Amino acid sequence: MRESGVKERILDTASRLFYDQGYHVTGINQIIEEADIARASLYNHFPSKTDLLLAYLDNTHASWFEELDAFLRPVTGPRERLLALFDFRIQRQRRLKYKGCHFNKIAVEASDDQDVLSRVRRHKQRFRDLIYQLVSQLTERRSILDNEQLADTLFLLLEGG
Incomplete structure:
Protein backbone atom coordinates (compact mmCIF):
# COMPACT_ATOMS: atom_id res chain seq x y z
CA MET A 1 0.00 0.00 0.00
CA SER A 48 2.90 11.16 18.88
CA LYS A 49 -0.81 11.02 19.60
CA THR A 50 -0.72 14.82 19.87
CA ASP A 51 0.70 15.05 16.34
CA LEU A 52 -2.17 12.87 15.17
CA LEU A 53 -4.64 15.11 17.00
CA LEU A 54 -3.20 18.24 15.36
CA ALA A 55 -3.43 16.59 11.93
CA TYR A 56 -7.05 15.66 12.73
CA LEU A 57 -7.86 19.27 13.58
CA ASP A 58 -6.12 20.60 10.46
CA ASN A 59 -7.88 18.06 8.27
CA THR A 60 -11.27 18.71 9.88
CA HIS A 61 -10.80 22.47 9.50
CA ALA A 62 -9.94 22.16 5.81
CA SER A 63 -12.74 19.74 4.98
CA TRP A 64 -15.32 21.75 6.96
CA PHE A 65 -14.59 24.89 4.93
CA GLU A 66 -14.40 22.95 1.66
CA GLU A 67 -17.88 21.58 2.36
CA LEU A 68 -19.15 25.01 3.34
CA ASP A 69 -17.70 26.63 0.21
CA ALA A 70 -19.32 23.97 -1.99
CA PHE A 71 -22.64 24.40 -0.17
CA LEU A 72 -22.59 28.19 -0.56
CA ARG A 73 -21.35 28.22 -4.16
CA PRO A 74 -24.82 28.24 -5.79
CA VAL A 75 -26.25 30.71 -3.27
CA THR A 76 -26.15 34.36 -4.27
CA GLY A 77 -26.57 37.44 -2.15
CA PRO A 78 -25.23 38.00 1.35
CA ARG A 79 -28.62 37.62 3.08
CA GLU A 80 -29.28 34.32 1.34
CA ARG A 81 -25.76 33.12 2.11
CA LEU A 82 -26.16 34.00 5.79
CA LEU A 83 -29.40 32.04 5.93
CA ALA A 84 -27.75 29.16 4.06
CA LEU A 85 -25.19 28.87 6.87
CA PHE A 86 -28.00 27.57 9.07
CA ASP A 87 -29.05 25.06 6.39
CA PHE A 88 -25.45 23.92 6.08
CA ARG A 89 -25.17 23.32 9.82
CA ILE A 90 -28.44 21.38 9.91
CA GLN A 91 -27.48 19.23 6.92
CA ARG A 92 -24.03 18.51 8.34
CA GLN A 93 -25.39 17.65 11.77
CA ARG A 94 -27.89 15.20 10.32
CA ARG A 95 -25.27 13.55 8.13
CA LEU A 96 -22.82 13.13 11.01
CA LYS A 97 -25.48 12.02 13.50
CA TYR A 98 -24.32 15.05 15.42
CA LYS A 99 -22.38 14.37 18.60
CA GLY A 100 -21.18 17.93 19.11
CA CYS A 101 -18.74 20.27 17.46
CA HIS A 102 -15.44 18.58 16.61
CA PHE A 103 -13.51 21.62 17.77
CA ASN A 104 -15.43 22.31 20.98
CA LYS A 105 -15.12 18.68 22.05
CA ILE A 106 -11.37 18.68 21.53
CA ALA A 107 -10.96 22.07 23.21
CA VAL A 108 -12.56 20.68 26.34
CA GLU A 109 -10.43 17.54 26.33
CA ALA A 110 -7.13 19.22 25.52
CA SER A 111 -7.63 22.60 27.15
CA ASP A 112 -4.02 22.72 28.38
CA ASP A 113 -2.45 22.28 24.93
CA GLN A 114 -1.82 25.65 23.27
CA ASP A 115 -1.30 24.15 19.80
CA VAL A 116 -4.71 22.51 20.01
CA LEU A 117 -6.40 25.64 21.32
CA SER A 118 -4.74 27.71 18.62
CA ARG A 119 -6.27 25.50 15.94
CA VAL A 120 -9.68 25.66 17.58
CA ARG A 121 -9.47 29.47 17.73
CA ARG A 122 -8.35 29.62 14.10
CA HIS A 123 -11.36 27.58 12.99
CA LYS A 124 -13.85 29.60 15.03
CA GLN A 125 -12.32 32.91 13.95
CA ARG A 126 -12.39 32.01 10.29
CA PHE A 127 -16.08 31.13 10.54
CA ARG A 128 -16.85 34.31 12.46
CA ASP A 129 -14.88 36.34 9.88
CA LEU A 130 -16.93 34.80 7.07
CA ILE A 131 -20.13 35.78 8.85
CA TYR A 132 -18.83 39.31 9.37
CA GLN A 133 -17.87 39.56 5.70
CA LEU A 134 -21.41 38.56 4.65
CA VAL A 135 -23.02 40.91 7.19
CA SER A 136 -20.88 43.76 5.88
CA GLN A 137 -22.27 43.16 2.40
CA LEU A 138 -25.89 43.58 3.51
CA THR A 139 -27.54 46.69 2.11
CA GLU A 140 -30.63 46.67 4.33
CA ARG A 141 -30.65 49.42 6.91
CA ARG A 142 -30.54 48.33 10.54
CA SER A 143 -30.84 50.49 13.59
CA ILE A 144 -30.49 47.94 16.40
CA LEU A 145 -27.25 46.05 15.73
CA ASP A 146 -24.11 47.24 13.97
CA ASN A 147 -22.15 44.84 11.75
CA GLU A 148 -19.95 43.56 14.58
CA GLN A 149 -22.91 42.92 16.86
CA LEU A 150 -24.94 41.20 14.14
CA ALA A 151 -21.98 39.03 13.14
CA ASP A 152 -21.39 38.06 16.78
CA THR A 153 -25.09 37.30 17.26
CA LEU A 154 -25.30 35.11 14.16
CA PHE A 155 -22.04 33.37 15.06
CA LEU A 156 -23.38 32.56 18.54
CA LEU A 157 -26.68 31.31 17.10
CA LEU A 158 -24.84 29.03 14.70
CA GLU A 159 -22.42 27.83 17.36
CA GLY A 160 -25.21 27.19 19.83
CA GLY A 161 -27.31 25.30 17.32
Whole structure:
Protein backbone atom coordinates (compact mmCIF):
# COMPACT_ATOMS: atom_id res chain seq x y z
CA MET A 1 0.00 0.00 0.00
CA ARG A 2 1.24 3.49 -0.78
CA GLU A 3 2.53 5.55 2.13
CA SER A 4 -0.07 8.29 1.55
CA GLY A 5 -2.77 5.61 1.69
CA VAL A 6 -1.52 4.40 5.05
CA LYS A 7 -1.35 7.94 6.42
CA GLU A 8 -4.86 8.67 5.15
CA ARG A 9 -6.21 5.46 6.69
CA ILE A 10 -4.62 6.32 10.04
CA LEU A 11 -6.06 9.83 9.94
CA ASP A 12 -9.51 8.62 8.83
CA THR A 13 -9.62 6.05 11.63
CA ALA A 14 -8.38 8.48 14.28
CA SER A 15 -10.81 11.15 13.08
CA ARG A 16 -13.78 8.82 13.38
CA LEU A 17 -12.71 7.61 16.81
CA PHE A 18 -11.84 11.06 18.17
CA TYR A 19 -15.25 12.35 17.09
CA ASP A 20 -17.28 9.31 18.15
CA GLN A 21 -15.71 8.53 21.50
CA GLY A 22 -13.35 11.40 22.34
CA TYR A 23 -9.64 12.01 22.24
CA HIS A 24 -8.69 10.73 25.69
CA VAL A 25 -10.76 7.54 25.43
CA THR A 26 -9.22 6.68 22.06
CA GLY A 27 -6.00 4.78 22.48
CA ILE A 28 -3.14 4.33 20.05
CA ASN A 29 -3.65 0.56 20.12
CA GLN A 30 -7.28 0.96 19.05
CA ILE A 31 -6.26 3.23 16.16
CA ILE A 32 -3.59 0.73 15.05
CA GLU A 33 -6.03 -2.16 15.23
CA GLU A 34 -8.92 -0.45 13.47
CA ALA A 35 -6.70 1.09 10.78
CA ASP A 36 -5.11 -2.35 10.31
CA ILE A 37 -1.57 -1.01 10.31
CA ALA A 38 1.70 -1.75 12.05
CA ARG A 39 2.68 0.32 15.08
CA ALA A 40 5.76 1.52 13.20
CA SER A 41 3.56 2.85 10.40
CA LEU A 42 1.61 5.01 12.81
CA TYR A 43 4.72 6.46 14.40
CA ASN A 44 6.37 6.90 11.01
CA HIS A 45 3.56 9.30 10.03
CA PHE A 46 2.62 10.70 13.44
CA PRO A 47 5.41 10.71 16.05
CA SER A 48 2.90 11.16 18.88
CA LYS A 49 -0.81 11.02 19.60
CA THR A 50 -0.72 14.82 19.87
CA ASP A 51 0.70 15.05 16.34
CA LEU A 52 -2.17 12.87 15.17
CA LEU A 53 -4.64 15.11 17.00
CA LEU A 54 -3.20 18.24 15.36
CA ALA A 55 -3.43 16.59 11.93
CA TYR A 56 -7.05 15.66 12.73
CA LEU A 57 -7.86 19.27 13.58
CA ASP A 58 -6.12 20.60 10.46
CA ASN A 59 -7.88 18.06 8.27
CA THR A 60 -11.27 18.71 9.88
CA HIS A 61 -10.80 22.47 9.50
CA ALA A 62 -9.94 22.16 5.81
CA SER A 63 -12.74 19.74 4.98
CA TRP A 64 -15.32 21.75 6.96
CA PHE A 65 -14.59 24.89 4.93
CA GLU A 66 -14.40 22.95 1.66
CA GLU A 67 -17.88 21.58 2.36
CA LEU A 68 -19.15 25.01 3.34
CA ASP A 69 -17.70 26.63 0.21
CA ALA A 70 -19.32 23.97 -1.99
CA PHE A 71 -22.64 24.40 -0.17
CA LEU A 72 -22.59 28.19 -0.56
CA ARG A 73 -21.35 28.22 -4.16
CA PRO A 74 -24.82 28.24 -5.79
CA VAL A 75 -26.25 30.71 -3.27
CA THR A 76 -26.15 34.36 -4.27
CA GLY A 77 -26.57 37.44 -2.15
CA PRO A 78 -25.23 38.00 1.35
CA ARG A 79 -28.62 37.62 3.08
CA GLU A 80 -29.28 34.32 1.34
CA ARG A 81 -25.76 33.12 2.11
CA LEU A 82 -26.16 34.00 5.79
CA LEU A 83 -29.40 32.04 5.93
CA ALA A 84 -27.75 29.16 4.06
CA LEU A 85 -25.19 28.87 6.87
CA PHE A 86 -28.00 27.57 9.07
CA ASP A 87 -29.05 25.06 6.39
CA PHE A 88 -25.45 23.92 6.08
CA ARG A 89 -25.17 23.32 9.82
CA ILE A 90 -28.44 21.38 9.91
CA GLN A 91 -27.48 19.23 6.92
CA ARG A 92 -24.03 18.51 8.34
CA GLN A 93 -25.39 17.65 11.77
CA ARG A 94 -27.89 15.20 10.32
CA ARG A 95 -25.27 13.55 8.13
CA LEU A 96 -22.82 13.13 11.01
CA LYS A 97 -25.48 12.02 13.50
CA TYR A 98 -24.32 15.05 15.42
CA LYS A 99 -22.38 14.37 18.60
CA GLY A 100 -21.18 17.93 19.11
CA CYS A 101 -18.74 20.27 17.46
CA HIS A 102 -15.44 18.58 16.61
CA PHE A 103 -13.51 21.62 17.77
CA ASN A 104 -15.43 22.31 20.98
CA LYS A 105 -15.12 18.68 22.05
CA ILE A 106 -11.37 18.68 21.53
CA ALA A 107 -10.96 22.07 23.21
CA VAL A 108 -12.56 20.68 26.34
CA GLU A 109 -10.43 17.54 26.33
CA ALA A 110 -7.13 19.22 25.52
CA SER A 111 -7.63 22.60 27.15
CA ASP A 112 -4.02 22.72 28.38
CA ASP A 113 -2.45 22.28 24.93
CA GLN A 114 -1.82 25.65 23.27
CA ASP A 115 -1.30 24.15 19.80
CA VAL A 116 -4.71 22.51 20.01
CA LEU A 117 -6.40 25.64 21.32
CA SER A 118 -4.74 27.71 18.62
CA ARG A 119 -6.27 25.50 15.94
CA VAL A 120 -9.68 25.66 17.58
CA ARG A 121 -9.47 29.47 17.73
CA ARG A 122 -8.35 29.62 14.10
CA HIS A 123 -11.36 27.58 12.99
CA LYS A 124 -13.85 29.60 15.03
CA GLN A 125 -12.32 32.91 13.95
CA ARG A 126 -12.39 32.01 10.29
CA PHE A 127 -16.08 31.13 10.54
CA ARG A 128 -16.85 34.31 12.46
CA ASP A 129 -14.88 36.34 9.88
CA LEU A 130 -16.93 34.80 7.07
CA ILE A 131 -20.13 35.78 8.85
CA TYR A 132 -18.83 39.31 9.37
CA GLN A 133 -17.87 39.56 5.70
CA LEU A 134 -21.41 38.56 4.65
CA VAL A 135 -23.02 40.91 7.19
CA SER A 136 -20.88 43.76 5.88
CA GLN A 137 -22.27 43.16 2.40
CA LEU A 138 -25.89 43.58 3.51
CA THR A 139 -27.54 46.69 2.11
CA GLU A 140 -30.63 46.67 4.33
CA ARG A 141 -30.65 49.42 6.91
CA ARG A 142 -30.54 48.33 10.54
CA SER A 143 -30.84 50.49 13.59
CA ILE A 144 -30.49 47.94 16.40
CA LEU A 145 -27.25 46.05 15.73
CA ASP A 146 -24.11 47.24 13.97
CA ASN A 147 -22.15 44.84 11.75
CA GLU A 148 -19.95 43.56 14.58
CA GLN A 149 -22.91 42.92 16.86
CA LEU A 150 -24.94 41.20 14.14
CA ALA A 151 -21.98 39.03 13.14
CA ASP A 152 -21.39 38.06 16.78
CA THR A 153 -25.09 37.30 17.26
CA LEU A 154 -25.30 35.11 14.16
CA PHE A 155 -22.04 33.37 15.06
CA LEU A 156 -23.38 32.56 18.54
CA LEU A 157 -26.68 31.31 17.10
CA LEU A 158 -24.84 29.03 14.70
CA GLU A 159 -22.42 27.83 17.36
CA GLY A 160 -25.21 27.19 19.83
CA GLY A 161 -27.31 25.30 17.32
